Amino acid sequence: LISELAKRKRTRVYLVGGVVRDLILGFPNYDLDLVVEGDAIEFASFVAQKLEAKLVTYQPFGTASLFVGERKRRIDFASARQEFYAYPGAPPQVEHSNLRRDLFRRDFTINAMAISIYPDDWGELFDFFGGFKDLQKKLIRVLHPLSFVEDPARAIRAVRFEKKYGFQIEPFTMSLLKQTVREGLLAKIKPDRLKEEIQLILRLPGFYSYLQRLYQLDMFPYLFPGCVWKSDYDILYPRLERLIQEEASTERLDFFLLKMTPLLSDIQFDSLEAFVERLHLSKRFYSQVKTYLGRRTVLERILQEKTSPPSRVFEVCSEIPLEFLYFTLAKFHDQDLARERIRNYLTKWRFVKPELTGSDLKQLGIPQGPIYAKILRELQKARIDNLVYSREEEIALAIK
Ligand code: CTP
DSSP, rough: OOHHHHHHHTOOEEEHHHHHHHHHHHHHOOOOEEESSSSSSHHHHHHHHHTOOOEEEEGGGTTEEEEETTTTTTEEEEOOOSSSSSOTTOHHHTHHHHHHHHHHHHGGGGGGOEEEEEGGGGGOOESSSHHHHHHHHHOOEEEEEEEHHHHHHHHHHHHHHHHHHHEEHHOOOOOOOOHHHHHHHGGOOOOHHHHHHHHHHHHHHHHHHHHHHHHHHOOOOHHHOOOOOOOOOOHHHHHHHHHHHHHHHHHOOOHHHHHHHHHHTTHHHHHHHHHOOOOOOOOOHHHHHHHHHHHHHHHHHHHHOOOOHHHHHHHHHHHHHHHHHHHHHTTTTTOOHHHHHHHHHHHTTGGGGOOOOOHHHHHOOOOOOTTTOOOOOHHHHHHTTTOOOEEEHHHHHEEE
């Protein structure tokens, strides 16, 4: 349909970037990026009208996004800048020079191909820089030596594509990447941008192997200040990933924090602030890690001590952010007692409720105040320890 509309407007439109790469590789990719030889906003508005789709424009960038259909699938439109106009019948290099220029400013050859969706040459692949050959050779290659200088976040992208597709970073590109890291250019990546790139990695299966690779390439100081990769993560991380898939997926958790817990459990406290600032994380994130680091010794002692009553385990667990409890579950995978206790907390104890409620306490003539929360908590603990079984027993305890 967009193709027909392009014909009506006599505007050449191409599918570009990651979706072309994934189409050729046979990977799913639902991000449609289109490049328009002309005014992208004008064309997108025209398409929006015809498709009755929601349109968002970004005037300063000359780009627009459409949200189409029930599932609001996103289609991005960008302009290939028209610095001079191709005339009909011009040789192909001239005719497609705007497209070529647009593709040349991209990160890697495999991401710098376009497929025309204009009816006259529908489906034709435009590959000016050998992207197709690099896809076949499984190589990640920059288009020009300044690629990482233009956007140092591309170093992280290179690692993502390398691992995700099982490709290799071509030797010259690798030497440029290493130089970029050595020269400290990664420090220039803005926190929000950095967080986005890391999030893209954290969503992938085996996300930890990407983190390990970033460490191996000496990027950690610029991405995760105060963190290093430790050999026990090789065992811990796959366990954590399994837990996330099998047990934690239905919880309301901060998955960024959860997936970072191994690194953060070993961070020097002095570096925590720098870490949070580098990735523009929230105050809440900071205080959750701080709480864990402060309470970890007590938590681990109580989990392992044979004599700890369930209510004591409950108490200490309830102080720890859930993300770190899942981490501790992975860490204590081989310790039956501690593991069972965390499981009990996660699946049972935290949901135990006393029968009595605030209004019951009021009826018992107990004066209102913060004491209510305290009593209800004591009742909950007594239930967890199986010290009370009935409403009557709860009343007796509450009065006491
Ligand atoms: N791009 C670039 N430099 C960047 C980021 C993006 O040149 N630092 C270009 C690439 O051509 C890329 C396209 O913009 O293909 C779209 O970027 P994005 O949607 O972030 O990535 P994809 O390549 O689509 O990959 P994925 O969907 O796996 O993130």
